Amino acid sequence: MKTAGNILNYLNSQEAAMKLLLKDLVLMESPSREPNTQTQILVRLEKELNELGFFTMRMPGRNTGGFLYGRPDNRKKNKPIQLLLGHCDTVWKRNTLAEMPVMEHEGKLKGPGVYDMKAGLTQVIFALKAIRALGMEASMTPVVLFNSDEEIGSIESTPAIKKLARISERAYVLEPPLDMDGKLKTARKGLGRFTIKVHGIAAHAGLDPGKGVNAIVELSHQVQQLYAMNDFEKGITVNVGMIEGGVSANVVAPESRAVVDVRVENSEDGDRITEKILGLKPSLPDVKLEIEGGIGRPPMERNARNQELWKLAQAKALCLGMNLSEGLAGGGSDGNTTSMYTATLDGLGVPGDGAHATHEFIFTDQLPKRTALLALLLLAGPK
Known part of the structure; x- marks a missing residue:
């Protein structure tokens, strides 16, 4: 004292x-x-x-x-x-x-x-x-x-x-x-950062829209899946903080991208959410997903x-x-x-x-x- x-x-x-x-x-x-x-x-x-x-x-x-x-x-x-x-x-x-x-x-x-x-x-x-x-x-x-x-x-x-x-x-x-x-x-909380890139198929939005696959539409499906991973009671937050995509309003978007922030209270939840995000699958045909990232700070x-x-x-x-x-x-x-x-x-x-x-x-x-x-x-x- x-x-x-x-x-x-x-x-x-x-x-x-x-x-x-x-x-x-x-x-x-x-x-x-x-x-x-x-x-x-x-x-x-x-x-x-x-x-x-x-x-x-x-x-x-x-x-x-x-x-x-x-x-x-x-x-x-x-x-x-x-x-x-x-x-x-x-x-x-x-x-x-x-x-x-x-x-x-x-x-x-x-x-x-x-x-x-x-x-x-x-x-x-x-x-x-x-x-x-x-x-x-x-x-x-x-x-x-x-x-x-x-x-x-x-x-x-x-x-x-x-x-x-x-x-x-x-x-x-x-x-x-x-x-x-x-x-x-x-x-x-531990925090992670993930980047999801969607590769679709470009086409003229007026002349041949059926020949394209819109990467922005695909990304909208992925965003819904990501938000379903939130579990506030367990302290798990999954936030899509940035999105971008497309080349012009009259083009079926060939690419889109999202940056995702993840917060977890324990390593087990971090591993589980990481596995879910890296395991996301396309919802539309002829689309390719490219997913990178992980829990950077445990x-x-x-x-x-x-x-x-x-x-x-x-x-x-x-x-x-x-x-x-x-x-x-x-x-x-x-x-x-x-x-x-x-x-x-x-x-x-x-x-x-x-x-x-x-x-x-x-x-x-x-x-x-x-x-x-x-x-x-x-x-x-x-x-």
Whole structure:
């Protein structure tokens, strides 16, 4: 209890510095699909880690901004590892600040990426600062990975995340929590992406319509079959989010295409839905279906090791006077990946609202408290 109080007191004294760093990070616009924008923010985060005595490496990406890796210079080689994960990329295009300026008003800090998830990056830095400033030592070596491609599926950083997760005792993901009361994410749906291409036969719509086979009509049959796979009680959602096809209004469409989003709560349902989608058959004669895709991010399930970590967080939160609750997130994160290999706790960021929305904000009074929680978790020894 004394340790919790000391950490919280220190972080309360650092609130202005925390907000200053966070504002600086938000001002560094870093859209996922513009890799050249990521250098500035990764360099700033690297500087912060270096000042904490961390050895760092910035790994360039081929088509992304790459990622930043950090671990203490004076690490003990046989000491277990705990992984801290966060992303510096956002869904917001450059110059969004002109319409969504960084503003602090009535207990809220607003700006593009402040909630998802530059507040989480700030927490990592200041949790490590608190431990160092108070002369404490993390129970396991903290290893940091900040990537720049999470919002586009962690295309290039996933191999590094998998490698680190395999050798870590636990993983803490600093994504935003659920809802404005700040539920931690102890489960996440797995998500998949499928593309269905229909190859029909072209014909003149007025002169020879009977000689054609309309790929758009075939696709309409496939859409109905896909929607029949929804099972909301089991948490299974199958959404046809994009369709396209045809070449002209007066031509029987020779081709059409649909992009399908799938969400599932467990791997068994993911396997079953994947088999169903890949096994779709044409409804019309002389039509060919071309189906690609699969479950890209497996579900983060409420397994025993994840629940044990959740109970640890719940206990540490009580030391700070916080009553935490848990929840299931419909979206995926890098926590889905780490959960395959090690105990994972997600949603450790700062409560607020508006992920990917124009009203995005965090509650500023929660910044020291949630950072203190992270520090206590880093101090907690392995069971």
